[in-house]
Amino acid sequence: MATNENLPPNVIRQLAKELKNLDESPPEGIEVIVNDDDFSTIFADIEGPAGTPYENGVFRMKLLLSRDFPHSPPKGFFSTKIFHPNIATSGEICVNTLKKDWNPSLGLRHVLLVVRCLLIEPFPESALNEQAGKMLLENYEEYARLARLYTGIHAHKHKNKSKTGAICESTTALNVGQSNSTVPSKNIPSAPALVSTSTSTKVLGIQDQNAAPSDPSVGSSTAHKKDGPLAAKIPAEKRKMDARKKSLKRL
Secondary structure, three states: OOOHHHOOHHHHHHHHHHHHHHHHOOOOOEEEEOOOOOOOEEEEEEEOOOOOOOOOEEEEEEEEOOOOOOOOOOEEEEOOOOOEOOEOOOOEEOOHHHOOOOOOOOOHHHHHHHHHHHHHOOOHHHOOOHHHHHHHHHOHHHHHHHHHHHHHHHOEOOHHHHHHHHHHHHHHHHHHHHHHHHHHHHHOOHHHHHHHHHHHHHHHOOHHHHHHHHOHHHHHHHHHHHHHHHHHHHHHHHHHHHHHHHHHHHO
16 A cells, blocks of 8 residues: 655655645535545545536545656546546546646646546547547437436435435335225225215116115105106196086086
8 A cells, every 4th residue: 555655755745735725725616535644645526517417426536646746647537437538437537637738836736626627528539438428529418318327326415315315215105005004994894885886876877766765755856856747737637527527417
């Protein structure tokens, strides 16, 4: 394992100063993880910039410093899986600042800001992930969909909260299952009656016939409605017949 002994004393002093500054005044969206025992490996958590497919994600990256740093650039890697043209599937970062454009006067803050800007504006022309680079140029919507998918799976911002939420959801689902298993047991006796009544009414059409024996008032009112005009007509005819009989007797 690399230790501070692998770096020259003057480099250690410079790194200690830079790391203290980054800890006290971190760049926007970047949190540096300081290990006082090993300055040769610098870890940082980078928040996905808003408005990009990496939004709401947190990506862990590391910078590996060689013994001749800062005369040679650090090597950058993403530990978190990410779908990006300039980041290989192995996690290696391809950016000019860490290669041909490197300058010993550039500090760690500048390097970290460049890496975060890479999430905002990728460079598909110098892609390490050829699939992502080609997709970015030819079908941005599909590229963004896959980038968001990787972000949601591997770089979720609130991992601890999501686990708690999952437990709460499982508990809720369990409670719902118990309540659902209890409610039908209370309603079982009434369910067949509802089904048979609606079926007999709609399919067989025998509601009036069944109602007559069970409820005399319903039957009488139904009969009165059906036979009302006929019942009123019969007494009138009978009165006419009686009047004719009386007339014949007088004759």
